[in-house]
Amino acid sequence: MIIRFGFVSGIGWLIDFCLFVLVGWLGVPVWAANMVGATVAVLFVFFASVRHVFEYDGGYLLGKLIAYIIYQVIAIIAASLFIDTLTHWFGLAPVLAKVLVTPLTFYANFQFMSLLTTGKLRLM
Template identity: 65%
Template sequence: MLMRFGVVSGLGWLIDFCLFVTLTAFKSPVWLANTASATAAVLFVFFVSVRRIFEYQGHYLLGKLVRYIVYQAIAILTASVIIDLLTHHLGLAPIVSKIIVTPLTFYCNFQFMSFITTGRLRLR
């Protein structure tokens, strides 16, 4: 399951990465570029993975989507601030900052998707 989520998240990350690079190339603030690009990516990942990876067959998908959006709003804002801090205070290139933050966001997203679809975390 983690591998399949990794493939879908990888595609989401490509969407995120390409949009982030494009927006920063047009001089968008780093935190805003990450917020926009990550939002597009997490919506893609949610709709592809909720039924195909986590095999959620229940109803009330709207409620899960609302919880996912609230979680992602907090997670994206947090990651965006961290990326902005790494970029401006450590002098890293925006894309390097984003790459550093990505493994943590991937793991947190996997755990949250598992929790809202199965009711449990997948620590293994």
């Protein structure tokens, strides 16, 4: 399951990363560039993985989407601020800061999607 989620999330990350770089190149602050890329990517990951990765076949998908959006708003803001901190306080390049934060966000997203769709966390 985590391999399939990794594949879907990898595509989502490429979408996120490309938008992050493009929007940053346009002069948008690092935290805002991350919010744009991440928002588009997490919506893609949700719709691509809820049924195909986690094999959720129940109803109330709208309710799960709302819960996922609430979680992602918090997660994206936290990750964006963390990336911004790494960039401005520690002098890391925005792209490097984004890459360093990615494993944390991947694992947290996998756990949340698992909890949302199966009712349990999946420890690796």
